Amino acid sequence: MTEKIIEASAESSWFRMALTQGLMTLDTLSEEHFLDLPDDRALAVLKRIADLEFFAFIRRTVVLNFYDDPEVHQALGYEGESFSKGGYVNRGFNDLNWLPEPRIEESGEPVQDQGPLPYAVKAYAPDTSSKPVDNVLGDSGILEEGTTR
Secondary structure, X not given: OHHHHHHHHHOOHHHHHHHHHHHXXXXXXXXXXXXXXXHHHHHXXXXXXXXXXXXXXXXXXXXXXXXXXXXXXXXXXXXXXXXXHOOOOOOOOOOOOOOOOOOOOOOOOOOOOOOOOOOOOOOOOOXXXXXXXXXXXXXXXXXXXXXXX
């Protein structure tokens, strides 16, 4: 991911500046070098900068590249798009063997009766005072099939 972040920052001077400034900021938010901080304190520092452009740039770059990596696909069991192979219903819908089997249990609780609505419901009846329209297109300019005015 570090290579991807450096490549992305090389494409834009704005991102390069955000990356440089963000990395310098990390070390100013604690008394120790950021890489030497224990996980809990490093997390606290990251939470303080979570709304900075630096953090957004890193997150965006990592997410876009992480889930586009074939090694990640293999680790997660993603077999690629399924449309060309007939869709997920017959292939891939329920084949993630690394997920636990869901607990499917019948609830012993009775279904709550919601009772009547707290207001009256009237049946809808269309207004019968208007006459049906013979020519739905009205004045569309079509005189006969294939001709116009």
